[in-house]
Amino acid sequence: MTLAAPPSTLVAPRALLRPDRAQALAGAVGALALWQLAALALAGSYLLAGPVDVVRYLSANWGLISRALGITLENAVLGFVAGNLAAVALALIVALAPRARMVVSAVALVVFCLPLVATGPILRVLYGPGPGPQITLAALAVYYTTFIPLLVGLRAAPASWFDLVALYGRGAWTAFVQIRLMAALPYLLAGLQIAAPAAFLGAMVGEFTGAERGMGVLALRAMRALDVEATWAIASVAAAVAMVAYGLVGWLSRATALARPELLVALPPVPGAGGAGRRWLGNAGMVAITLLVLIGGWWLAMEAFGLNRFFAKRPDDLWAFLVSAPNAAENRALLRDASAQSLVYLVPGYLAGLGLGAALAMVLVLAPGLAGAVLPVAVALRSVPIVTTAPLIVLALGRGAAGTITIVAVMIFFPALVACLQGLRQTPGQVMDVMATYGAGPFTRLWQARIPAMLPAFFAAARMSVPAAVLAITVAEWLATGTGLGNLMALTASTSNYNLLWSAVVLVALGSALGYAAVGALERAVLARVAPEQLRD
């Protein structure tokens, strides 16, 4: 039994996450001041409400807001619990049956990539009125970001710990209880911390789809009425809740004194030994099994619950709709055009968010004092749900290309910035010392030492940004632009064109999963050249 700690997991020094309190406070105050100044500068333009306006609105409408908040929180908590239990169950399955790992991870990824925008309305039809869709969407939004760290954590123990257990004649069960579970706990907490704000986002999106009460309902109403103060106030409350949830789990992990890894979702290892040909065959086999499981599971779920074929489409319905029906070509053209419209905004937004995040991280590393102030603010803003920022950006930049691309970029910018900053600080101290001995300047150090050290973190962010960007673009199209796949899904949900809706869902989910896999392949290719030690399993 040899289990090396997976190298693709990056553990940042804890000090990074608890930077000097004074700097953090300065950062927070600075951000608030900038916000207020911007509001003053734009006064009268009905774009931006400042912190003072927000506080005034909240105190005037606190009864309404607090009731809505209570409802959404309740659904978010239920979804959080359900989703994380599912993640733990999946991780245990993989821990007990390691061969299932690739297929379980792939299926989990595709399900995670299901567009909330479409699953919301579908769940609404399935559940009818009530909190079902909100809770389910919250669960769907959290389980993947818990599942993956847990997978890593269950393997993250040095071989000698297992030797210790074996030496006393104890078996796999003891090793599991005494070593694996305990070693996985910090990873679980790292996952839960990301999950906490995501659950709130999921619950809010669920409320968009025809709930009667909750923060999502208020947000939608405020945005439709172009009520700037209400929109900003609701967004601020949602953002505050997300930050508090993030902070709370962080505090919990510190209080339990568990060394908490700042975890980047790890790259799944390349399966199988042997030549490139055999590996390729192995991968093709995995993909085939994954597709079989997905299609079979989908079909079984529909049949098991006896769901009505009118809205609960089966795989063969979509086959007819897209391939064998007389108007299949038209249907495909609809999807193709909508995809093209989405990609035009998605790709620039994705690249801009990622690039700007990495660029700012590099600038900040050259000015360490500033980084101490910016990082906590970025960590906080990273947890702000897209459904709260999207309406604000639409208010400010309009419903055209600028607004849409910005929504996607913002969604990716903060996670990328945080990951890259953490990656940059991964640079081994000795390497920096060697650089210093040769009198290397800051740019040489950045280029020769820090950027290579940053790459794994950068790619981890780039991978997770793919589903995030797809979520952002579909939400933006649905709420604002009236184009692309997001709009198509919203329209078809309201016009009951369920064949088209389900086709779009499958397209988006598979597209996101493929994009994720493509970034993963690029990551392997680059890391193989720059940091081969990161690729060992």
Place this chain on the structure above:
Amino acid sequence: MAERATTGPAIRCTALAKRFGAGAGAVDAVAPLDLTFKAGAMTALVGPSGCGKSTVLRMVAGLEAPTAGEIDMGGESPAQMQAQGAMAMAFQDASLLPWRSVRGNVALARKLARQPADTDAVDAMIARVGLAGFEAAKPAALSGGMRQRVAIARCLVTQPRVLLLDEPFGAVDELTRRRLNVELPPLWQAAGSTTLLVTHSVSEAVTLADRVVVFSSRPAQVVADIAIPPDATPGSDSFDALVTRVSAELARGWDEAGADAKAAAQ
């Protein structure tokens, strides 16, 4: 804590061999090896790094299955010894569980060995390795030397009949190593275990052991087998002579292996 008078069993290795992998990439880590380690004594194993010392220890511990040959400990196999909780092992890194306190780490060994929980015995052992007052500390708060003391306490608290030490002080600084070499041996001598010590330090081997076995480069074969008389204490002439002799044997094992490799390449 009750002293145990019984000594550990003799360890008899017969035609013991280990090959890792198969086909062209196979590595012979241990050539067929016949060795008997005396009951209750401490034997040091020294040899070039990568020669198979750890592999020998891991086979005795039952953590690695021999490719050929047998290991007998007073009529019992490694698996039987494991099942009785009769062995203990220390590794180069202390391998403490970071979420358990010093006391928790030491107590874990008793639990794994299916011995009744006994906080007094645990605390007494912690005190004997010089860590009284640190019972509740987590490993992260300890220095490297202190962690190795905990690892030794964890080994001894189960009163093992066989004690396997794989470079236990390899990762601590020289000063700490010397202190541990003075303070800890009386503990395991009192325990009466049959002890195998792998070390890189020739003087440590001569100081601590009753006998030093010198291995050749991989695959491990015995180059020299040197008894250390009790009067060879550090500073004495006989000690210096023994250190010189073991070092010379080490160099010889190294050279021969190099020559073999050259011959094989031609």
